[in-house]
Amino acid sequence: MLTTIFYKPYFSTTFFNSKNLGLLMKNQEVADLLREIAEYLEITDVPFKPRAYQRAALVIETLAEPIEDIWKAGKLEDIPSVGEGIAKKIAEYLEKGKSAYLKKLKKELPIDADALLSVGGLGPKKVKILYKTLNIKNIEDLKKAAEQKKIRNIEGFGEKTENTILEGITFLQKTENRISLGFALPLAESLKDQLLASKRVHTAEIAGSLRRSKETIGDIDLLAASDNPKRAVEAFLTIAAPKALLGKGEKKCSVILTSGMQVDLRIVKREEFGAALQYFTGSKSHNIALRNKAIKKGYKLNEYGLFKRNKRIAGGTEDSIYKKLGMAFIPPEMRENLGEIQLAEKGSIPPLVKLKDIKGDFHTHTIYSDGRASIEEMIKKAESLGYSFIGISDHFGHLRIANAMDEQRIKKQWKEINAVQKKHPKIKIVKGAEVNINKDGSLDIPPAVLRSLDYAIISVHTNFKMGKQEMTKRICDAMEHENILVLGHPTGGMIGERKPYEVDFDEVVLAAKQHNIALEINSQSKRMDLASPLAKAAIEQGCRVSINTDAHYPDSLEFMRFGVGIARRAWAGKADIINAKELKQKS
Ligand code: DGT
Numbered sequence: 001m002l003t004t005i006f007y008k009p010y011f012s013t014t015f016f017n018s019k020n021l022g023l024l025m026k027n028q029e030v031a032d033l034l035r036e037i038a039e040y041l042e043i044t045d046v047p048f049k050p051r052a053y054q055r056a057a058l059v060i061e062t063l064a065e066p067i068e069d070i071w072k073a074g075k076l077e078d079i080p081s082v083g084e085g086i087a088k089k090i091a092e093y094l095e096k097g098k099s100a101y102l103k104k105l106k107k108e109l110p111i112d113a114d115a116l117l118s119v120g121g122l123g124p125k126k127v128k129i130l131y132k133t134l135n136i137k138n139i140e141d142l143k144k145a146a147e148q149k150k151i152r153n154i155e156g157f158g159e160k161t162e163n164t165i166l167e168g169i170t171f172l173q174k175t176e177n178r179i180s181l182g183f184a185l186p187l188a189e190s191l192k193d194q195l196l197a198s199k200r201v202h203t204a205e206i207a208g209s210l211r212r213s214k215e216t217i218g219d220i221d222l223l224a225a226s227d228n229p230k231r232a233v234e235a236f237l238t239i240a241a242p243k244a245l246l247g248k249g250e251k252k253c254s255v256i257l258t259s260g261m262q263v264d265l266r267i268v269k270r271e272e273f274g275a276a277l278q279y280f281t282g283s284k285s286h287n288i289a290l291r292n293k294a295i296k297k298g299y300k301l302n303e304y305g306l307f308k309r310n311k312r313i314a315g316g317t318e319d320s321i322y323k324k325l326g327m328a329f330i331p332p333e334m335r336e337n338l339g340e341i342q343l344a345e346k347g348s349i350p351p352l353v354k355l356k357d358i359k360g361d362f363h364t365h366t367i368y369s370d371g372r373a374s375i376e377e378m379i380k381k382a383e384s385l386g387y388s389f390i391g392i393s394d395h396f397g398h399l400r401i402a403n404a405m406d407e408q409r410i411k412k413q414w415k416e417i418n419a420v421q422k423k424h425p426k427i428k429i430v431k432g433a434e435v436n437i438n439k440d441g442s443l444d445i446p447p448a449v450l451r452s453l454d455y456a457i458i459s460v461h462t463n464f465k466m467g468k469q470e471m472t473k474r475i476c477d478a479m480e481h482e483n484i485l486v487l488g489h490p491t492g493g494m495i496g497e498r499k500p501y502e503v504d505f506d507e508v509v510l511a512a513k514q515h516n517i518a519l520e521i522n523s524q525s526k527r528m529d530l531a532s533p534l535a536k537a538a539i540e541q542g543c544r545v546s547i548n549t550d551a552h553y554p555d556s557l558e559f560m561r562f563g564v565g566i567a568r569r570a571w572a573g574k575a576d577i578i579n580a581k582e583l584k585q586k587s
Pocket residue numbers: 207208209210214216217218219220221279280281282283284287288
């Protein structure tokens with residue numbers, strides 16, 4: 001299972017640049033194909049090969065060039081980690097749109113490997129046993145067998161595993177249709193930009209949970225103002241090229257994109273735009289509370305405006321509505337009916353952290369561990385973002401799959417950092433490491449090396465399955481060590497893939513506060529960890545937060561904005577975020 005942890009989350013933002021939105025789709029398709037092949041090989045117990053396929057998938061998904069171009073130039077084998085065998089399979093897929101090899105693997109092992117492996121607690125070995133003993137081929141079979149208490153009787157499974165499987169299925173069904181903010185936002189922005197460029201609308205805006213920066217999105221809501229709604233809808237349908245049309249009216253439509261994401265578009269009149277934006281931004285409970293405030297004042301509030309008797313008194317802008325209701329403007333991220341309306345009435349909405357407040361990133365990887373770029377490439381990108389510092393935190397220790405560094409390699413890395421630092425004097429490079437928290441709460445790093453770092457990020461990458469108490473003790477014990485700046489991805493969840501491990505979060509917050517360790521908001525698309533409710537709770541307890549990208553590729557440093565959105569949902573101000581301050585000299 002480790003493989004999925006390290007290879008799945010690193011998604012290049014280049015994939016979603018509007019100019020190559022379509023072109024790089026194939027790269028993702030090919031990466032998905034190779035991963036699926038890897039899964040079948042892993043279940044069939046083929047040695048080494050699965051890892052090779054996974055490596056190739058990771059490389060291809062972050063390529064900035066369309067894979068078809070590379071194939072046409074006959075250069076597939078020039079791609080790092082792509083050998084002759086894998087190149088042949090890619091070529092076949094690009095030529096025919098399918099893979100005979102995968103078909104053969106599926107024939108030999110007729111199960112839905114992808115789905116079964118995404119259930120928490122199930123690895124390749126267990127999937128194989130379940131197939132051999134109970135003929136379990138898909139999630140339905142699995143659920144039925146678990147409910148009928150058949151799984152507990154298989155050797156090596158037991159009642160606990162059976163329950164874990166059932167919980168895993170419930171989790172998947174609850175989350176499978178929600179998409180990470182990190183995937184949905186660039187796509188929605190591209191659609192919005194193209195709609196604006198079509199000149200069929202005056203204005204367009206992203207609404208719904210996406211505008212509120214929620215970590216996962218049910219569907220994309222787009223809103224536009226136009227005098228000719230019918231033509232605006234037609235323009236949108238041409239741009240979106242959906243694979244399915246769920247509904248279409250004079251002023252709206254609802255579609256499913258080829259990526260599977262749902263988009264709702266509504267077209268309104270210019271003078272209604274602010275009211276519609278307010279309404280369709282939600283949240284629903286914020287809107288209900290706001291509508292009640294309006295009623296108390298003798299007004300009526302709906303998606304067309306704020307009305308006194310039947311006269312519209314506000315609605316062109318959101319600002320005008322909040323103002324007429326006697327409130328300060330409420331940032332979309334705060335609109336969850338958690339007390340923000342009362343604050344707005346008192347005029348005391350706190351100033352929230354902004355992307356431009358961010359001075360640097362503490363969590364990044366380079367080719368010294370499992371990153372894809374050199375130290376200098378990462379530094380150059382950080383400089384282009386205007387950062388005053390950047391922390392390099394390659395994995396250290398025994399995590400083989402993450403290509404973790406040992407003492408010799410980290411010393412070599414420091415030399416290179418010193419050299420790069422000389423070439424780039426304007427940005428301060430800090431020497432960090434990401435250290436695995438061992439099962440017993442010790443750290444996978446010799447104390448002397450830990451002390452010689454500028455800082456360490458500690459995180460859980462192994463042994464996710466343990467009791468709540470045990471996990472809490474493990475993490476709190478680990479925080480006792482010196483020189484720790486950040487607890488990385490504190491809950492360990494992966495959106496749509498793995499639920500968070502069990503831990504007493506209040507205890508973690510207390511320990512972090514006591515040792516002056518910041519909790520991370522990891523902005524990697526698959527992680528978004530901490531999510532906003534926990535980040536908010538931590539900040540309320542006086543705990544500090546570090547918003548990091550966990551970038552394994554230069555462009556991934558741009559994931560920072562997702563984390564900032566989550567921090568804003570947590571009502572974070574600049575002072576709550578350790579990387580919204582200049583670096584302190586190490587004492
Ligand atoms: P999602 O898509 O599940 O991540 O969450 P939202 O918040 O984007 O929800 P969605 O797409 O169903 O609706 C978009 C917004 O439209 C929602 O935030 C508030 C507004 N809205 C939708 N249905 C209702 C409703 O029945 N009453 C009120 N007051 N507002 C609604």
